[in-house]
Amino acid sequence: MATILVAEDDAHMMRLMSMWLARNGHKVLEAANGEKAKELIAAGGVEFLVTDINMPICDGMELVEWLRGEVKSDIPVVMLSARTDQAQIGEKFLRLNVTVHPKPFSPSRLSNEIEKRLEETRPAQETA
Numbered sequence: 001m002a003t004i005l006v007a008e009d010d011a012h013m014m015r016l017m018s019m020w021l022a023r024n025g026h027k028v029l030e031a032a033n034g035e036k037a038k039e040l041i042a043a044g045g046v047e048f049l050v051t052d053i054n055m056p057i058c059d060g061m062e063l064v065e066w067l068r069g070e071v072k073s074d075i076p077v078v079m080l081s082a083r084t085d086q087a088q089i090g091e092k093f094l095r096l097n098v099t100v101h102p103k104p105f106s107p108s109r110l111s112n113e114i115e116k117r118l119e120e121t122r123p124a125q126e127t128a
Helices: 011-023 034-043 060-069 086-094 107-127
Strands: 003-007 027-031 048-052 077-081 098-102
Touching: 003 011, 003 034, 011 027, 011 048, 011 107, 027 034, 034 048, 034 060, 048 060, 048 107, 060 077, 077 107, 098 107
Parallel strands: 003 027, 003 048, 048 077, 077 098
Antiparallel strands: none
C-alpha cells in the first residue's frame, strides 16, 4: 500500500478520507493547509496526494503547481473541488496529471480512483 497525504482544511472531511484510506491499508498523513502539506512532501515518503482546492495559506492549485514545478514530482494527485467551475479547473490541471474529483464525494468512489491511479504508477516505479 501507499503513503497518502490528505491536505484538507475541513476536519470532518479529513477524518472521513483518512479513515477510508487507512481501512484500505494505506498510511495516511494529514495537513490542514497547503503549507503544512509542502512540509510533509519535502520531508519525503509521500506517494500520493489528495488535496482540497480551497484551503487557507496555500490552496490546492498552488500546492500542485509547486509539486510539479519546484519539486518536479510526478506523484499522483486527486484534487477535490466543490467549485462550480470544475471543467475549467480540470482543463488547467490536465497538463499536470491531476484528477479533479467533485465534492461532495463518495468515499468508496474516491478510494477506487486512488487505487486506480496507484496501480497505473506502480509498473513505472518498479522498472525505474
